[in-house]
Amino acid sequence: MRFLRGRKSRLLTLTIVAIMMVTLVGAGCGKSSKDTGVLKIAQTYDMKGLDPINLPSVTESQIAGNIYDGLLQFEYGGTKLQPALATEWTISPDGKTYTFKLRKGVQFHKDYGEMTSADVKFSLDRVRDKKISQAASNFASIDSIDTPDASTVVLKLNRTDPALLTALAAPTGGIVSKKAVEKLGKDYSINPVGTGPFAFEAWKANTETDLVANKKYWGSAPKIQKLVFVPIPEPTTMYMAFEKGEVDVIQVTDGEHYKKYKGDAKFQVSEIAGLITRMIGFNQQIKPFDNPKVRQAVVMGFNRDKVINEMFGNISTKAKGFLAPSVPGYEPNQEDPPYDPVKAKQLLTEAGFPDGFKTVMEVPNIDRFTVPATVFQEDMRKLGITIEYKPIDTATALANQRKGSVPIWSVSWNQDPVPDRVMMRFHSSQYPGNNGFGYKNPAVDKLIDEALASSDDKVRSADFSKIQQQIAKDYVGIWLDNEKYIFALSKKVKGFPADPRRSLRMFPVSIDPNAK
Amino acid sequence: MSVVLRQSPVPDPAVPGAGTGPSAAPGRDVLLEAVDIKKYFPIYGGVLSRVVGHVYAVDGVSFSVQRGETFGLVGESGCGKTTLGMTILGLTPATFGKVYFEGRDIFKMPAGEMRRLRGEMQVIFQDPYGSLDPRMTVGEIVGEPLSAHGAASGARRVERVKELLSVVGLQPMHANRYPHEFSGGQRQRIGIARALALNPKLIICDEPVSALDVSIQSQILNLLDELQDQFKLTYVFIAHGLHVIKHVSDRIGVMYLGKLVEVAPSEELFRAPLHPYTEALLSAIPVPDPDAKRQGRVILEGDVPSPAKPPSGCRFHTRCVLATDRCRTEEPVLRQTGAERSVACHLRG
Amino acid sequence: MLQYIARRLIQTIPTVLLVTTFVFLIIHLVPGDPVEMILGDYATPDSIVAMRGALGLDRPLGTQYVSFLTGLIHGDLGTSIRTQRPVMAEIRQRFPYSMMLAFGAVAVSTVLGVPVGVLSATRPGSWQDTISMVGALIGVSMPTFWLGLMLLFLFAMKLSWFPVIGAGDIGNIPDTLQHLVLPVLAIGLSGMALTARMTRSTMLEVLGQDYIRTARSKGLAKTIVIYKHALRNAAIPVVTVVGMNIGHLLGGAVLAETVFARPGLGKMVVDAILARDYPMVQGAVFIIAMVFILVNLLVDVTYAALDPRIHYN
Ligand SMILES: Nc1ncnc2c1ncn2[C@@H]1O[C@H](COP(=O)(O)OP(=O)(O)O)[C@@H](O)[C@H]1O
């Protein structure tokens, strides 16, 4: 290269060489999570703040679940309720007064002192404040909160609310330090203070969120020194980072990697059916979906197995009904129409659409919705139904669905371990809004009202069964599948079970530095 | 890049001073001798950019220039004058041929020595607008050769630049200005100052006034004349019309399509042109004296043929009123017809 | 010149105003509601109303716009709906990373693109020229996203020269550089290709100019002729391309930040748009517009510095 002979060019060559040397030397001291005390966990998004009143997505809830304790907690890896900051609780016979006895001597992180009933009242009053809390609707049944003494909290409800205990166990029910919130103000969300097994240490935007073991944790001490949550938006990158050992825990969301990691002894896979249902809904207020035969035809004309087995590679299980099977109150005995395109065509003819019809479908522009949607579109085409298919951004999709402006839509519902909030989505009063189906059945309305007001488990489960069976009969939507929560772990991670709420609580997890 | 030679090359061009050059007379002080210079530019074509032909811009030109004289080189636009000049200076690599400067074969010189020699062989370009680097001040343009050749630097360079500027009739303060701030004539003066910077022995003046207003042309010509006396310069003076070089040249070479067709002392050429092309060029000069018409005007007709496809035989035959069959097939060589005259025509000389 | 810069800066005010107004309108007019997004699946009508009120989103659009402008004049970009933190703080956290990426990519595209273009131009038709220009063609047409993943696969996974994710520890220079190399290449390569092509064509043009022959006739070394005379004259189109590269980069940055899991403004804006986080989008667009305008100004000032024939009065 003759042109590189000049003095300037030599300088350039030197600079390039210098940069390369610096970076290569740096490569030697590159950080990896080989340390025994550090666990690196990949997440898709960066966390947006860790204040229980504003945990915008599962990302924040997963982190917050390690920082905060609620009055109650879910059993590790499951959905059963257990004592946490409350050691015991009683519910009055009318179901409207809850009395909690608090655990004594629990310390907040960073020397914010002992947790008392004042902190609990403060936390719950905040989270039920509709003006500031995104989770307020979960706590809407609370009328007032009394603190007769430092270790007693009494919740007075305006109605019975069997879902309340679950809400108290979720990350949004986390107890914050009153002192810390008042002192830190707007900065609290990036300097959260709880009583959980890990204390918040640092957040670097779009880089990492660090938690450290809480030495003063009231339960058994966490085995890991440090948790690092790393946002990795691109799945391909996440898989590479995982395989290279830059992160230890990832969630697997495609069939290909699911198969790969299951068959590779270098990795572990932990999976569980999630509290989630993916569906394609129709708006009955828009013709021709007012016609039950049309709805039945559409349901029966869609080959769900093809999507689940061929397109997704078995990272989900076929759904029967709109509730995830692990939600208490789930009714297995309900109609589950099989794939039968011949019958579907016949139904369409009976409904007066022998040549099909034209309609519109809007889905969030994300693979998990566009993949089933394209199969659906193709299956419908075989029935003569022409679907104008529009993948659009999630915010718009959600807004249009709530407005009731779109005939066919697709979403996933994350569910609580109680069915109440899901049931409300079929209530006629929720259209337009959460009831995107435009479903209006007075009988179902009555059952929902009764079940949600009752604190009698027998009444509730009977009503829930009837509701599910009726909705199946009315062909309200296509209940496609329940996604599995699949986590891949490096070999050194011990004691992490995937859980149906997709939480990433790490206090019993340990690292085996010798595992290869 | 290999070049397909159209004619079989002469094995080794003549050595200097051997008298084989057309105008080299023994006993003269030869400064520059060009021997059988050829310059072919490849023509690329097709999707793969292959060489599909050549422009035979200069095709076997030999001449010599004596110290102190002005050798005029004349010919229509596109006949290869500039290419010949650039090739002689080594600014364009020659396809074939040799150039001797003070007896040294400049094409065989190592790059460093060649660069040093550039101080002695300078050039003034035709286009005073394009030939000055627009990003440099006049001081830098004129002074750059001084520092590049280690002739002067720092304050001495500044001094020398001022001196050169005043020699060519510019103000010392002009050193800090940029070329775009000057008129065409002034720019040509800057170009001359630059050429003079290293005290050259030879300057090739490539149509130095053809881009200038007629009113300014004579000023520059006079300047060049004065400088020649003052610095004992040797000029190769290129022009596309005879009228410009009539008064400045001692001897004149006439070029047509890459070849010299006639060489003669200036007066003789004007008095008694031999080559039909020379005659044609002479007739193109507006003549105030009607008597000059006595020989009848020879008007050039037709276009100049493309140097990529020169005519067979005598290259001029497509336009020559005297052309015969022989002219179309056999190429006339440049023959010596007198002590200092030579011509390339089957019928003349 | 200073006067010119001052005038140009004043002239930016209407531009910025126009851009921010446009963005304000667009983001508010597209369907989707930040509160519905925050409250998620189970938003109830009264919780939506309450939160809209608390965030001031129930006010007329005009009022919201005026309060946005008022804030802007006081240097306050507002509070993110999504994070409830000042937009300025959110931007400040990511700005250095975006700048590093941008400067790195411009540096790479210039430092590598210019010599490649010069090499090509000084020997047109040679094999070096052919390779460079075919390479440039590929470079220009290679999607950043794909290129990023390929670089990761080759240099991070297979060769282990560089880490896969993150931006490194900003206080640790080798670590930061090491994390910067692949993303910078991913977005710098197409810029480099553009720069190389532009350098080649302008250099070819310039090398054919008479003043280059003049420079050679002075007996200057070839490199001096090429770099001092030719490149300086070819610089203006090249600087233009470098300036354009910076615009290109903003698009590439979003992809690079996504592929390499790096913090940055690009991804922040996209996320904010998806979440309909109005103040965040407005604030970030404002800052990006400012950077853009400053870069353009810098390009124009550079013109004057490079070419004595250009004067700004
Ligand atoms: N670099 C080049 N590449 C190809 N052809 C050239 C080049 N330079 C000159 N020529 C051609 O060579 C011929 C002679 O040109 P030139 O020497 O400039 O003529 P003149 O100076 O007598 O007008 C012309 O046909 C011209 O087009």
Ligand code: SF4
């Ligand atoms: S050789 Fe023939 S064609 Fe050529 S100039 Fe002489 S007469 Fe004319």
Ligand SMILES: [Mg+2]
């Ligand atoms: Mg010429």
